[in-house]
Amino acid sequence: MRLPSARWALLGLAVVLLAGYGLNRGVLVGSRIEAARLSDDYPVPFYKKHCRYLFFTGVQQVWTSSESSRAEAEKSSCAALKREPVIHRRHRASSS
Structure with a gap:
């Protein structure tokens, strides 16, 4: 009966390590687009894309x-x- 519990412990450790790695690198949680202008002298807008990442x-x-x-x-x-x-x-x- 000891072998299945070792498998679950190993699987749990792998999940924790992968979650830690992902939160260290930053996991994509969404994005938004924003209209912006360079200045009042240059009224033509451009669009910036912002990505949001989840970290620790x-x-x-x-x-x-x-x-x-x-x-x-x-x-x-x-x-x-x-x-x-x-x-x-x-x-x-x-x-x-």
């Missing part, structure tokens, strides 16, 4: 792209995981 520390919004039309901004995609993690691994410089 909360939700962070990242500006991903700007397009000339709303349809083009909607077509641009957000990565499922953010590129930069919250917790960075420190690398030592090699002494060679």
Whole structure:
């Protein structure tokens, strides 16, 4: 009877590790498109796409792209995981 409980423990550990990895990298939870202008002298709007990612520390919004039309901004995609993690691994410089 001990073998099935070890499998559940291993599965639980894998789930916790994957959740931790995802929350460190940032899991996509949504996006929104915002109309913006460069200045009052340049009234032509452009559209910015913001992607929202869930981290250990909360939700962070990242500006991903700007397009000339709303349809083009909607077509641009957000990565499922953010590129930069919250917790960075420190690398030592090699002494060679």
